Amino acid sequence: MGLKAWVRQQLTYYRSGRQLLRGPHALQAAGASYRERAKLGSRTEIINLLLSTFDRPATYLEIGVRRPADNFTRIEAATKYGVDPGVEAVSNPVDFPLTSDAFFTALRGGGVLHAEQRFEVVFIDGLHLAEQVDRDIGNALAHLAADGFVVLHDCNPPTVFHSRENYDYRLTPVEGAWTGTTWKAYVKWRSRGDLYSCCVDTDYGIGILSRSVDLGRDRPRVPNPFYEYRVLEANRRDQLGLISPSEFATLLGNHFPAPNSEMG
Ligand SMILES: C[S@@+](CC[C@H](N)C(=O)[O-])C[C@H]1O[C@@H](n2cnc3c(N)ncnc32)[C@H](O)[C@@H]1O
Incomplete structure:
Protein backbone atom coordinates (compact mmCIF):
# COMPACT_ATOMS: atom_id res chain seq x y z
CA MET A 1 0.00 0.00 0.00
CA LYS A 39 -30.73 3.03 40.27
CA LEU A 40 -31.16 1.77 43.83
CA GLY A 41 -31.91 -1.89 44.61
CA SER A 42 -30.24 -4.99 43.23
CA ARG A 43 -31.32 -8.42 41.98
CA THR A 44 -29.90 -9.91 45.21
CA GLU A 45 -32.05 -7.67 47.43
CA ILE A 46 -35.17 -8.42 45.41
CA ILE A 47 -34.59 -12.19 45.47
CA ASN A 48 -33.88 -12.13 49.21
CA LEU A 49 -37.04 -10.11 49.77
CA LEU A 50 -39.07 -12.73 47.87
CA LEU A 51 -37.40 -15.56 49.81
CA SER A 52 -38.16 -13.84 53.12
CA THR A 53 -41.90 -14.16 52.41
CA PHE A 54 -41.88 -17.95 52.89
CA ASP A 55 -42.67 -19.26 56.36
CA ARG A 56 -40.90 -22.56 55.54
CA PRO A 57 -37.30 -23.37 54.56
CA ALA A 58 -37.00 -22.27 50.93
CA THR A 59 -35.13 -23.91 48.06
CA TYR A 60 -33.48 -21.60 45.50
CA LEU A 61 -32.24 -22.43 42.01
CA GLU A 62 -29.99 -20.11 39.99
CA ILE A 63 -29.62 -20.68 36.24
CA GLY A 64 -26.36 -18.96 35.17
CA VAL A 65 -24.09 -18.23 38.14
CA ARG A 66 -20.71 -17.02 36.73
CA ARG A 67 -19.03 -15.44 39.81
CA PRO A 68 -20.98 -16.74 42.85
CA ALA A 69 -19.84 -13.80 45.01
CA ASP A 70 -21.80 -11.40 42.77
CA ASN A 71 -25.14 -12.92 43.78
CA PHE A 72 -25.37 -16.65 44.57
CA THR A 73 -23.42 -16.67 47.85
CA ARG A 74 -25.40 -13.63 49.08
CA ILE A 75 -28.75 -15.35 48.62
CA GLU A 76 -30.47 -16.29 51.88
CA ALA A 77 -32.20 -19.64 51.39
CA ALA A 78 -32.12 -22.90 53.36
CA THR A 79 -31.08 -24.83 50.23
CA LYS A 80 -29.46 -23.42 47.09
CA TYR A 81 -28.47 -24.96 43.78
CA GLY A 82 -26.52 -23.39 40.92
CA VAL A 83 -26.51 -24.46 37.25
CA ASP A 84 -23.92 -23.14 34.77
CA PRO A 85 -22.02 -24.77 31.89
CA GLY A 86 -19.09 -22.42 32.64
CA VAL A 87 -18.84 -20.67 29.29
CA GLU A 88 -17.91 -17.27 30.75
CA ALA A 89 -15.49 -18.03 33.60
CA VAL A 90 -12.55 -20.42 33.97
CA SER A 91 -13.61 -21.48 37.45
CA ASN A 92 -17.19 -22.78 37.62
CA PRO A 93 -17.94 -23.77 41.23
CA VAL A 94 -21.59 -24.78 40.76
CA ASP A 95 -23.63 -27.81 41.81
CA PHE A 96 -24.54 -28.67 38.22
CA PRO A 97 -22.00 -27.73 35.50
CA LEU A 98 -24.61 -28.12 32.76
CA THR A 99 -26.64 -25.99 30.38
CA SER A 100 -30.11 -25.22 31.70
CA ASP A 101 -31.64 -27.52 29.04
CA ALA A 102 -29.42 -30.43 30.13
CA PHE A 103 -30.16 -29.72 33.79
CA PHE A 104 -33.95 -29.70 33.36
CA THR A 105 -33.85 -32.83 31.18
CA ALA A 106 -31.85 -34.59 33.93
CA LEU A 107 -34.21 -33.22 36.60
CA ARG A 108 -37.28 -34.52 34.75
CA GLY A 109 -35.68 -37.94 34.39
CA GLY A 110 -34.58 -38.09 38.03
CA GLY A 111 -30.89 -37.98 37.02
CA VAL A 112 -30.28 -34.97 39.32
CA LEU A 113 -32.13 -34.21 42.56
CA HIS A 114 -35.52 -35.87 42.01
CA ALA A 115 -38.34 -35.45 39.47
CA GLU A 116 -40.75 -34.11 42.12
CA GLN A 117 -38.31 -31.39 43.22
CA ARG A 118 -39.98 -27.98 43.69
CA PHE A 119 -38.26 -24.60 44.12
CA GLU A 120 -39.58 -21.55 45.96
CA VAL A 121 -37.52 -19.22 43.71
CA VAL A 122 -35.88 -19.91 40.34
CA PHE A 123 -33.59 -17.12 39.16
CA ILE A 124 -33.06 -17.23 35.38
CA ASP A 125 -29.85 -15.49 34.35
CA GLY A 126 -28.20 -17.92 31.90
CA LEU A 127 -28.15 -17.58 28.12
CA HIS A 128 -29.95 -14.29 27.41
CA LEU A 129 -31.60 -15.20 24.10
CA ALA A 130 -35.41 -15.09 24.01
CA GLU A 131 -35.81 -18.62 22.68
CA GLN A 132 -33.63 -20.05 25.47
CA VAL A 133 -35.21 -17.90 28.19
CA ASP A 134 -38.65 -18.97 26.95
CA ARG A 135 -37.66 -22.63 27.53
CA ASP A 136 -36.08 -21.76 30.89
CA ILE A 137 -39.33 -20.10 32.06
CA GLY A 138 -41.43 -23.11 31.00
CA ASN A 139 -39.06 -25.54 32.72
CA ALA A 140 -38.84 -23.38 35.86
CA LEU A 141 -42.64 -23.16 36.14
CA ALA A 142 -42.87 -26.96 35.86
CA HIS A 143 -40.70 -27.27 38.98
CA LEU A 144 -41.95 -24.24 40.89
CA ALA A 145 -43.77 -24.45 44.22
CA ALA A 146 -47.42 -23.36 43.85
CA ASP A 147 -46.63 -20.07 45.64
CA GLY A 148 -43.12 -19.75 44.15
CA PHE A 149 -41.54 -17.07 41.98
CA VAL A 150 -39.65 -17.13 38.69
CA VAL A 151 -37.22 -14.19 38.64
CA LEU A 152 -35.50 -12.98 35.47
CA HIS A 153 -32.53 -10.66 35.21
CA ASP A 154 -32.05 -8.11 32.39
CA CYS A 155 -35.70 -7.59 31.37
CA ASN A 156 -35.38 -3.81 30.85
CA PRO A 157 -32.55 -3.08 28.38
CA PRO A 158 -31.60 0.64 28.56
CA THR A 159 -30.79 0.80 24.83
CA VAL A 160 -31.25 -1.28 21.70
CA PHE A 161 -27.49 -1.93 21.79
CA HIS A 162 -27.81 -3.75 25.15
CA SER A 163 -30.58 -5.78 23.57
CA ARG A 164 -28.60 -7.04 20.55
CA GLU A 165 -28.65 -10.78 19.90
CA ASN A 166 -24.90 -11.15 19.39
CA TYR A 167 -23.08 -11.31 22.74
CA ASP A 168 -19.59 -11.55 21.20
CA TYR A 169 -19.80 -8.35 19.14
CA ARG A 170 -18.44 -5.66 21.46
CA LEU A 171 -17.80 -2.79 19.07
CA THR A 172 -21.04 -1.08 20.08
CA PRO A 173 -21.88 2.24 21.76
CA VAL A 174 -22.28 0.26 25.02
CA GLU A 175 -19.18 -1.87 24.33
CA GLY A 176 -19.75 -5.39 25.74
CA ALA A 177 -22.73 -4.58 28.02
CA TRP A 178 -25.45 -7.11 27.21
CA THR A 179 -28.98 -7.84 28.34
CA GLY A 180 -29.75 -9.84 25.21
CA THR A 181 -33.37 -10.47 24.29
CA THR A 182 -34.57 -11.86 27.65
CA TRP A 183 -37.28 -9.15 27.72
CA LYS A 184 -39.10 -10.76 24.78
CA ALA A 185 -39.56 -14.07 26.61
CA TYR A 186 -40.69 -12.27 29.77
CA VAL A 187 -43.23 -10.18 27.80
CA LYS A 188 -44.47 -13.31 26.02
CA TRP A 189 -45.17 -15.15 29.28
CA ARG A 190 -46.71 -12.17 31.02
CA SER A 191 -49.01 -11.61 28.04
CA ARG A 192 -50.67 -15.03 28.48
CA GLY A 193 -52.90 -13.75 31.26
CA ASP A 194 -52.64 -16.78 33.58
CA LEU A 195 -49.65 -15.46 35.55
CA TYR A 196 -49.12 -12.48 37.80
CA SER A 197 -46.10 -10.39 36.82
CA CYS A 198 -44.15 -7.22 37.38
CA CYS A 199 -40.70 -5.92 36.50
CA VAL A 200 -38.77 -4.02 39.16
CA ASP A 201 -37.08 -0.99 37.62
CA THR A 202 -33.52 -1.50 38.79
CA ASP A 203 -30.40 -3.52 37.88
CA TYR A 204 -31.46 -3.75 34.18
CA GLY A 205 -34.99 -4.89 35.05
CA ILE A 206 -35.91 -7.74 37.38
CA GLY A 207 -38.92 -9.55 35.92
CA ILE A 208 -41.00 -11.66 38.31
CA LEU A 209 -43.69 -14.23 37.46
CA SER A 210 -46.00 -15.96 39.91
CA ARG A 211 -48.96 -18.30 39.63
CA SER A 212 -50.59 -17.29 42.88
CA VAL A 213 -49.16 -14.05 44.32
CA ASP A 214 -50.81 -10.93 42.91
CA LEU A 215 -47.89 -8.91 41.54
CA GLY A 216 -50.19 -7.38 38.91
CA ARG A 217 -52.19 -9.08 36.19
CA ASP A 218 -52.38 -6.33 33.58
CA ARG A 219 -51.29 -7.67 30.21
CA PRO A 220 -49.49 -5.27 27.84
CA ARG A 221 -52.10 -3.06 26.17
CA VAL A 222 -49.93 -1.77 23.34
CA PRO A 223 -49.68 -4.52 20.71
CA ASN A 224 -46.11 -5.61 19.94
CA PRO A 225 -46.54 -8.83 17.94
CA PHE A 226 -43.00 -8.67 16.55
CA TYR A 227 -41.35 -7.73 19.87
CA GLU A 228 -39.90 -4.55 18.39
CA TYR A 229 -37.47 -2.73 20.69
CA ARG A 230 -38.85 0.70 19.71
CA VAL A 231 -42.30 -0.34 21.01
CA LEU A 232 -40.74 -1.48 24.28
CA GLU A 233 -38.77 1.76 24.53
CA ALA A 234 -41.86 3.94 24.10
CA ASN A 235 -44.07 1.85 26.46
CA ARG A 236 -41.86 0.31 29.15
CA ARG A 237 -44.42 0.45 31.97
CA ASP A 238 -47.07 -1.11 29.78
CA GLN A 239 -44.93 -3.76 28.10
CA LEU A 240 -43.04 -4.86 31.23
CA GLY A 241 -45.39 -3.99 34.11
CA LEU A 242 -42.53 -1.79 35.31
CA ILE A 243 -42.65 -0.69 38.96
CA SER A 244 -40.14 1.03 41.23
CA PRO A 245 -38.32 -0.86 44.00
CA SER A 246 -40.37 0.97 46.63
CA GLU A 247 -43.65 0.13 44.83
CA PHE A 248 -42.47 -3.49 44.80
CA ALA A 249 -41.70 -3.50 48.53
CA THR A 250 -45.18 -2.04 49.20
CA LEU A 251 -46.76 -4.62 46.91
CA LEU A 252 -45.12 -7.50 48.78
CA GLY A 253 -45.96 -5.89 52.13
CA ASN A 254 -49.62 -5.99 51.10
CA HIS A 255 -49.41 -9.75 50.62
CA PHE A 256 -47.10 -10.80 53.42
CA PRO A 257 -46.40 -9.71 56.98
CA ALA A 258 -43.77 -6.91 56.90
CA PRO A 259 -40.84 -8.38 54.97
CA ASN A 260 -37.38 -7.32 56.11
CA SER A 261 -36.09 -5.14 53.31
CA GLU A 262 -33.44 -2.52 52.80
CA MET A 263 -35.45 -1.19 49.89
CA GLY A 264 -37.96 1.52 50.48
C1 LIG B 1 -24.86 -13.00 33.37
S1 LIG B 1 -23.98 -14.41 33.90
C2 LIG B 1 -24.78 -14.84 35.42
C3 LIG B 1 -24.64 -13.82 36.50
C4 LIG B 1 -25.14 -14.19 37.87
N1 LIG B 1 -26.45 -14.83 37.84
C5 LIG B 1 -25.23 -12.96 38.76
O1 LIG B 1 -26.33 -12.59 39.20
O2 LIG B 1 -24.19 -12.36 39.03
C6 LIG B 1 -24.55 -15.60 32.76
C7 LIG B 1 -24.06 -17.01 33.01
O3 LIG B 1 -24.88 -17.88 32.24
C8 LIG B 1 -24.10 -18.97 31.85
N2 LIG B 1 -24.73 -19.63 30.72
C9 LIG B 1 -24.49 -19.48 29.40
N3 LIG B 1 -25.24 -20.32 28.67
C10 LIG B 1 -26.00 -21.02 29.56
C11 LIG B 1 -26.97 -22.04 29.45
N4 LIG B 1 -27.34 -22.52 28.25
N5 LIG B 1 -27.53 -22.53 30.57
C12 LIG B 1 -27.19 -22.05 31.78
N6 LIG B 1 -26.26 -21.08 31.96
C13 LIG B 1 -25.68 -20.57 30.86
C14 LIG B 1 -22.75 -18.37 31.53
O4 LIG B 1 -21.73 -19.39 31.63
C15 LIG B 1 -22.63 -17.29 32.59
O5 LIG B 1 -21.87 -17.74 33.67
Whole structure:
Protein backbone atom coordinates (compact mmCIF):
# COMPACT_ATOMS: atom_id res chain seq x y z
CA MET A 1 0.00 0.00 0.00
CA GLY A 2 1.32 3.45 -0.92
CA LEU A 3 1.76 6.24 1.63
CA LYS A 4 -1.30 8.20 0.41
CA ALA A 5 -3.56 5.14 0.58
CA TRP A 6 -2.23 4.32 4.04
CA VAL A 7 -2.93 7.86 5.31
CA ARG A 8 -6.42 7.74 3.80
CA GLN A 9 -7.05 4.42 5.55
CA GLN A 10 -5.81 5.77 8.91
CA LEU A 11 -8.11 8.80 8.55
CA THR A 12 -11.08 6.50 7.84
CA TYR A 13 -10.24 4.48 10.96
CA TYR A 14 -9.99 7.67 13.00
CA ARG A 15 -13.32 9.06 11.74
CA SER A 16 -15.10 5.73 12.30
CA GLY A 17 -13.65 5.42 15.81
CA ARG A 18 -14.60 8.98 16.66
CA GLN A 19 -18.11 8.47 15.30
CA LEU A 20 -18.45 5.26 17.37
CA LEU A 21 -17.14 6.74 20.61
CA ARG A 22 -18.42 10.33 20.38
CA GLY A 23 -21.42 10.12 18.03
CA PRO A 24 -25.02 10.70 19.18
CA HIS A 25 -25.73 6.98 19.71
CA ALA A 26 -22.68 6.62 21.95
CA LEU A 27 -23.53 9.72 24.02
CA GLN A 28 -27.17 8.65 24.39
CA ALA A 29 -26.10 5.11 25.33
CA ALA A 30 -23.57 6.35 27.88
CA GLY A 31 -26.30 8.45 29.56
CA ALA A 32 -28.76 5.53 29.60
CA SER A 33 -26.13 3.14 31.02
CA TYR A 34 -25.16 5.67 33.70
CA ARG A 35 -28.79 6.18 34.75
CA GLU A 36 -29.36 2.41 34.93
CA ARG A 37 -26.30 1.85 37.14
CA ALA A 38 -27.39 4.69 39.45
CA LYS A 39 -30.73 3.03 40.27
CA LEU A 40 -31.16 1.77 43.83
CA GLY A 41 -31.91 -1.89 44.61
CA SER A 42 -30.24 -4.99 43.23
CA ARG A 43 -31.32 -8.42 41.98
CA THR A 44 -29.90 -9.91 45.21
CA GLU A 45 -32.05 -7.67 47.43
CA ILE A 46 -35.17 -8.42 45.41
CA ILE A 47 -34.59 -12.19 45.47
CA ASN A 48 -33.88 -12.13 49.21
CA LEU A 49 -37.04 -10.11 49.77
CA LEU A 50 -39.07 -12.73 47.87
CA LEU A 51 -37.40 -15.56 49.81
CA SER A 52 -38.16 -13.84 53.12
CA THR A 53 -41.90 -14.16 52.41
CA PHE A 54 -41.88 -17.95 52.89
CA ASP A 55 -42.67 -19.26 56.36
CA ARG A 56 -40.90 -22.56 55.54
CA PRO A 57 -37.30 -23.37 54.56
CA ALA A 58 -37.00 -22.27 50.93
CA THR A 59 -35.13 -23.91 48.06
CA TYR A 60 -33.48 -21.60 45.50
CA LEU A 61 -32.24 -22.43 42.01
CA GLU A 62 -29.99 -20.11 39.99
CA ILE A 63 -29.62 -20.68 36.24
CA GLY A 64 -26.36 -18.96 35.17
CA VAL A 65 -24.09 -18.23 38.14
CA ARG A 66 -20.71 -17.02 36.73
CA ARG A 67 -19.03 -15.44 39.81
CA PRO A 68 -20.98 -16.74 42.85
CA ALA A 69 -19.84 -13.80 45.01
CA ASP A 70 -21.80 -11.40 42.77
CA ASN A 71 -25.14 -12.92 43.78
CA PHE A 72 -25.37 -16.65 44.57
CA THR A 73 -23.42 -16.67 47.85
CA ARG A 74 -25.40 -13.63 49.08
CA ILE A 75 -28.75 -15.35 48.62
CA GLU A 76 -30.47 -16.29 51.88
CA ALA A 77 -32.20 -19.64 51.39
CA ALA A 78 -32.12 -22.90 53.36
CA THR A 79 -31.08 -24.83 50.23
CA LYS A 80 -29.46 -23.42 47.09
CA TYR A 81 -28.47 -24.96 43.78
CA GLY A 82 -26.52 -23.39 40.92
CA VAL A 83 -26.51 -24.46 37.25
CA ASP A 84 -23.92 -23.14 34.77
CA PRO A 85 -22.02 -24.77 31.89
CA GLY A 86 -19.09 -22.42 32.64
CA VAL A 87 -18.84 -20.67 29.29
CA GLU A 88 -17.91 -17.27 30.75
CA ALA A 89 -15.49 -18.03 33.60
CA VAL A 90 -12.55 -20.42 33.97
CA SER A 91 -13.61 -21.48 37.45
CA ASN A 92 -17.19 -22.78 37.62
CA PRO A 93 -17.94 -23.77 41.23
CA VAL A 94 -21.59 -24.78 40.76
CA ASP A 95 -23.63 -27.81 41.81
CA PHE A 96 -24.54 -28.67 38.22
CA PRO A 97 -22.00 -27.73 35.50
CA LEU A 98 -24.61 -28.12 32.76
CA THR A 99 -26.64 -25.99 30.38
CA SER A 100 -30.11 -25.22 31.70
CA ASP A 101 -31.64 -27.52 29.04
CA ALA A 102 -29.42 -30.43 30.13
CA PHE A 103 -30.16 -29.72 33.79
CA PHE A 104 -33.95 -29.70 33.36
CA THR A 105 -33.85 -32.83 31.18
CA ALA A 106 -31.85 -34.59 33.93
CA LEU A 107 -34.21 -33.22 36.60
CA ARG A 108 -37.28 -34.52 34.75
CA GLY A 109 -35.68 -37.94 34.39
CA GLY A 110 -34.58 -38.09 38.03
CA GLY A 111 -30.89 -37.98 37.02
CA VAL A 112 -30.28 -34.97 39.32
CA LEU A 113 -32.13 -34.21 42.56
CA HIS A 114 -35.52 -35.87 42.01
CA ALA A 115 -38.34 -35.45 39.47
CA GLU A 116 -40.75 -34.11 42.12
CA GLN A 117 -38.31 -31.39 43.22
CA ARG A 118 -39.98 -27.98 43.69
CA PHE A 119 -38.26 -24.60 44.12
CA GLU A 120 -39.58 -21.55 45.96
CA VAL A 121 -37.52 -19.22 43.71
CA VAL A 122 -35.88 -19.91 40.34
CA PHE A 123 -33.59 -17.12 39.16
CA ILE A 124 -33.06 -17.23 35.38
CA ASP A 125 -29.85 -15.49 34.35
CA GLY A 126 -28.20 -17.92 31.90
CA LEU A 127 -28.15 -17.58 28.12
CA HIS A 128 -29.95 -14.29 27.41
CA LEU A 129 -31.60 -15.20 24.10
CA ALA A 130 -35.41 -15.09 24.01
CA GLU A 131 -35.81 -18.62 22.68
CA GLN A 132 -33.63 -20.05 25.47
CA VAL A 133 -35.21 -17.90 28.19
CA ASP A 134 -38.65 -18.97 26.95
CA ARG A 135 -37.66 -22.63 27.53
CA ASP A 136 -36.08 -21.76 30.89
CA ILE A 137 -39.33 -20.10 32.06
CA GLY A 138 -41.43 -23.11 31.00
CA ASN A 139 -39.06 -25.54 32.72
CA ALA A 140 -38.84 -23.38 35.86
CA LEU A 141 -42.64 -23.16 36.14
CA ALA A 142 -42.87 -26.96 35.86
CA HIS A 143 -40.70 -27.27 38.98
CA LEU A 144 -41.95 -24.24 40.89
CA ALA A 145 -43.77 -24.45 44.22
CA ALA A 146 -47.42 -23.36 43.85
CA ASP A 147 -46.63 -20.07 45.64
CA GLY A 148 -43.12 -19.75 44.15
CA PHE A 149 -41.54 -17.07 41.98
CA VAL A 150 -39.65 -17.13 38.69
CA VAL A 151 -37.22 -14.19 38.64
CA LEU A 152 -35.50 -12.98 35.47
CA HIS A 153 -32.53 -10.66 35.21
CA ASP A 154 -32.05 -8.11 32.39
CA CYS A 155 -35.70 -7.59 31.37
CA ASN A 156 -35.38 -3.81 30.85
CA PRO A 157 -32.55 -3.08 28.38
CA PRO A 158 -31.60 0.64 28.56
CA THR A 159 -30.79 0.80 24.83
CA VAL A 160 -31.25 -1.28 21.70
CA PHE A 161 -27.49 -1.93 21.79
CA HIS A 162 -27.81 -3.75 25.15
CA SER A 163 -30.58 -5.78 23.57
CA ARG A 164 -28.60 -7.04 20.55
CA GLU A 165 -28.65 -10.78 19.90
CA ASN A 166 -24.90 -11.15 19.39
CA TYR A 167 -23.08 -11.31 22.74
CA ASP A 168 -19.59 -11.55 21.20
CA TYR A 169 -19.80 -8.35 19.14
CA ARG A 170 -18.44 -5.66 21.46
CA LEU A 171 -17.80 -2.79 19.07
CA THR A 172 -21.04 -1.08 20.08
CA PRO A 173 -21.88 2.24 21.76
CA VAL A 174 -22.28 0.26 25.02
CA GLU A 175 -19.18 -1.87 24.33
CA GLY A 176 -19.75 -5.39 25.74
CA ALA A 177 -22.73 -4.58 28.02
CA TRP A 178 -25.45 -7.11 27.21
CA THR A 179 -28.98 -7.84 28.34
CA GLY A 180 -29.75 -9.84 25.21
CA THR A 181 -33.37 -10.47 24.29
CA THR A 182 -34.57 -11.86 27.65
CA TRP A 183 -37.28 -9.15 27.72
CA LYS A 184 -39.10 -10.76 24.78
CA ALA A 185 -39.56 -14.07 26.61
CA TYR A 186 -40.69 -12.27 29.77
CA VAL A 187 -43.23 -10.18 27.80
CA LYS A 188 -44.47 -13.31 26.02
CA TRP A 189 -45.17 -15.15 29.28
CA ARG A 190 -46.71 -12.17 31.02
CA SER A 191 -49.01 -11.61 28.04
CA ARG A 192 -50.67 -15.03 28.48
CA GLY A 193 -52.90 -13.75 31.26
CA ASP A 194 -52.64 -16.78 33.58
CA LEU A 195 -49.65 -15.46 35.55
CA TYR A 196 -49.12 -12.48 37.80
CA SER A 197 -46.10 -10.39 36.82
CA CYS A 198 -44.15 -7.22 37.38
CA CYS A 199 -40.70 -5.92 36.50
CA VAL A 200 -38.77 -4.02 39.16
CA ASP A 201 -37.08 -0.99 37.62
CA THR A 202 -33.52 -1.50 38.79
CA ASP A 203 -30.40 -3.52 37.88
CA TYR A 204 -31.46 -3.75 34.18
CA GLY A 205 -34.99 -4.89 35.05
CA ILE A 206 -35.91 -7.74 37.38
CA GLY A 207 -38.92 -9.55 35.92
CA ILE A 208 -41.00 -11.66 38.31
CA LEU A 209 -43.69 -14.23 37.46
CA SER A 210 -46.00 -15.96 39.91
CA ARG A 211 -48.96 -18.30 39.63
CA SER A 212 -50.59 -17.29 42.88
CA VAL A 213 -49.16 -14.05 44.32
CA ASP A 214 -50.81 -10.93 42.91
CA LEU A 215 -47.89 -8.91 41.54
CA GLY A 216 -50.19 -7.38 38.91
CA ARG A 217 -52.19 -9.08 36.19
CA ASP A 218 -52.38 -6.33 33.58
CA ARG A 219 -51.29 -7.67 30.21
CA PRO A 220 -49.49 -5.27 27.84
CA ARG A 221 -52.10 -3.06 26.17
CA VAL A 222 -49.93 -1.77 23.34
CA PRO A 223 -49.68 -4.52 20.71
CA ASN A 224 -46.11 -5.61 19.94
CA PRO A 225 -46.54 -8.83 17.94
CA PHE A 226 -43.00 -8.67 16.55
CA TYR A 227 -41.35 -7.73 19.87
CA GLU A 228 -39.90 -4.55 18.39
CA TYR A 229 -37.47 -2.73 20.69
CA ARG A 230 -38.85 0.70 19.71
CA VAL A 231 -42.30 -0.34 21.01
CA LEU A 232 -40.74 -1.48 24.28
CA GLU A 233 -38.77 1.76 24.53
CA ALA A 234 -41.86 3.94 24.10
CA ASN A 235 -44.07 1.85 26.46
CA ARG A 236 -41.86 0.31 29.15
CA ARG A 237 -44.42 0.45 31.97
CA ASP A 238 -47.07 -1.11 29.78
CA GLN A 239 -44.93 -3.76 28.10
CA LEU A 240 -43.04 -4.86 31.23
CA GLY A 241 -45.39 -3.99 34.11
CA LEU A 242 -42.53 -1.79 35.31
CA ILE A 243 -42.65 -0.69 38.96
CA SER A 244 -40.14 1.03 41.23
CA PRO A 245 -38.32 -0.86 44.00
CA SER A 246 -40.37 0.97 46.63
CA GLU A 247 -43.65 0.13 44.83
CA PHE A 248 -42.47 -3.49 44.80
CA ALA A 249 -41.70 -3.50 48.53
CA THR A 250 -45.18 -2.04 49.20
CA LEU A 251 -46.76 -4.62 46.91
CA LEU A 252 -45.12 -7.50 48.78
CA GLY A 253 -45.96 -5.89 52.13
CA ASN A 254 -49.62 -5.99 51.10
CA HIS A 255 -49.41 -9.75 50.62
CA PHE A 256 -47.10 -10.80 53.42
CA PRO A 257 -46.40 -9.71 56.98
CA ALA A 258 -43.77 -6.91 56.90
CA PRO A 259 -40.84 -8.38 54.97
CA ASN A 260 -37.38 -7.32 56.11
CA SER A 261 -36.09 -5.14 53.31
CA GLU A 262 -33.44 -2.52 52.80
CA MET A 263 -35.45 -1.19 49.89
CA GLY A 264 -37.96 1.52 50.48
C1 LIG B 1 -24.86 -13.00 33.37
S1 LIG B 1 -23.98 -14.41 33.90
C2 LIG B 1 -24.78 -14.84 35.42
C3 LIG B 1 -24.64 -13.82 36.50
C4 LIG B 1 -25.14 -14.19 37.87
N1 LIG B 1 -26.45 -14.83 37.84
C5 LIG B 1 -25.23 -12.96 38.76
O1 LIG B 1 -26.33 -12.59 39.20
O2 LIG B 1 -24.19 -12.36 39.03
C6 LIG B 1 -24.55 -15.60 32.76
C7 LIG B 1 -24.06 -17.01 33.01
O3 LIG B 1 -24.88 -17.88 32.24
C8 LIG B 1 -24.10 -18.97 31.85
N2 LIG B 1 -24.73 -19.63 30.72
C9 LIG B 1 -24.49 -19.48 29.40
N3 LIG B 1 -25.24 -20.32 28.67
C10 LIG B 1 -26.00 -21.02 29.56
C11 LIG B 1 -26.97 -22.04 29.45
N4 LIG B 1 -27.34 -22.52 28.25
N5 LIG B 1 -27.53 -22.53 30.57
C12 LIG B 1 -27.19 -22.05 31.78
N6 LIG B 1 -26.26 -21.08 31.96
C13 LIG B 1 -25.68 -20.57 30.86
C14 LIG B 1 -22.75 -18.37 31.53
O4 LIG B 1 -21.73 -19.39 31.63
C15 LIG B 1 -22.63 -17.29 32.59
O5 LIG B 1 -21.87 -17.74 33.67
